[in-house]
Amino acid sequence: MHIGYVRVSTEQQHTERQEILLEDVDKLFIDRCSGKNTNRPELNKMLSFVRSGDVVIVESISRFARSTRDLLHLIDILTKKDVNFVSMKESLDTSTPSGKFMLTVFGALAELERETILLRQREGVAIAKSKGLYKGRKKMINSEFDRIFTQWTEGKITATQAMRKLSWSKSTFYRRVKERKETQ
Structure with missing residues (x-):
């Protein structure tokens, strides 16, 4: 076949x-x-x-x-x-x-x-960064973050449940938590 x-x-x-x-x-x-x-x-x-x-x-x-x-x-x-x-x-x-x-x-x-x-891509990103044209990947935005963050900080849900609800990886979740705590 x-x-x-x-x-x-x-x-x-x-x-x-x-x-x-x-x-x-x-x-x-x-x-x-x-x-x-x-x-x-x-x-x-x-x-x-x-x-x-x-x-x-x-x-x-x-x-x-x-x-x-x-x-x-x-x-x-x-x-x-x-x-x-x-x-x-x-x-x-x-x-x-x-x-x-x-x-x-x-x-x-x-x-x-x-x-x-991949090398050409990295070189292009480096040049764009040096010119201030590259800001990195766009942030993952989830309108539910504030509500879910509050539930998590109050102990109503676990971090794993929060990540699942947001469809975020562990690193994205904790990065946003850190950013949120820095702005409070």
């Missing part, structure tokens, strides 16, 4: 370009999330779905994994299941010895590309 895997980084990005290239596959899995790690819902479903003799086909390695370590880990999972991997852009097929070798080379290039993008 030929299994296609498509990934875009955000909900707003389109998958059509990849889907057109993979139109002949028997089953298609589509993720709309970052490729920075392998904790992706459709990727995990695809890895559970594949069986011996299947072929996983992707448009490019960068759509499958962003680091050499993740790529080699995913390929190891597929290999242990006797599943081959094909990347159309790189003309790579792990059913051949040269394909296995090239997989490592292209994986390293994909990781280099990702690291270069």
Whole structure:
């Protein structure tokens, strides 16, 4: 069975370009999330779905994994299941010895590309900060904070319950608590 895997980084990005290239596959899995790690819902479903003799086909390695370590880990999972991997852009097929070798080379290039993008982003942020143009991420605002903060300080709810009600992480919650206490 030929299994296609498509990934875009955000909900707003389109998958059509990849889907057109993979139109002949028997089953298609589509993720709309970052490729920075392998904790992706459709990727995990695809890895559970594949069986011996299947072929996983992707448009490019960068759509499958962003680091050499993740790529080699995913390929190891597929290999242990006797599943081959094909990347159309790189003309790579792990059913051949040269394909296995090239997989490592292209994986390293994909990781280099990702690291270069992050470096350029950090450089751009540093320049914008030096010019006073970058203020950082916008604060998470929740109109319920005052009410929930009061409930928490009065001991009516726990910090964990407050975080859950606000849909905030622990660090965001305690940062806002600190800010609130400083303004009182």
